[in-house]
Amino acid sequence: MYIPKDNLNENREEIKSFIEQNGFAVMVSQMENKLWATHLPLQLSTNEKGEDILVGHIAKANPQWKYFEDEPEVLTI
Structure with a gap:
C-alpha cells in the first residue's frame, strides 16, 4: 500500500498502541475467486519467532474460515 511520506508512521510503539485501542477490523480474503469481507475483533x-501478529476470532457459522487452508493470505483493514 502506498503511504505518503507525511502520513507514514514508523514508531512501533505508537502503532501497537493504536492497534490495542482499536481492536476491530475488516478481514478480506478470497472464496471461490470472489472477495469476502468479515468484521472481527483482533488482538x-x-x-x-517474536514477530508481531494479529489474532482474531471468526464464527464457525461464517463460511470464510473454510477457505483459509487453500487461500491463507488475507488483507486486514
Whole structure:
C-alpha cells in the first residue's frame, strides 16, 4: 500500500498502541475467486519467532474460515 511520506508512521510503539485501542477490523480474503469481507475483533500478539501478529476470532457459522487452508493470505483493514 502506498503511504505518503507525511502520513507514514514508523514508531512501533505508537502503532501497537493504536492497534490495542482499536481492536476491530475488516478481514478480506478470497472464496471461490470472489472477495469476502468479515468484521472481527483482533488482538496484537507475538508468534514463536517474536514477530508481531494479529489474532482474531471468526464464527464457525461464517463460511470464510473454510477457505483459509487453500487461500491463507488475507488483507486486514
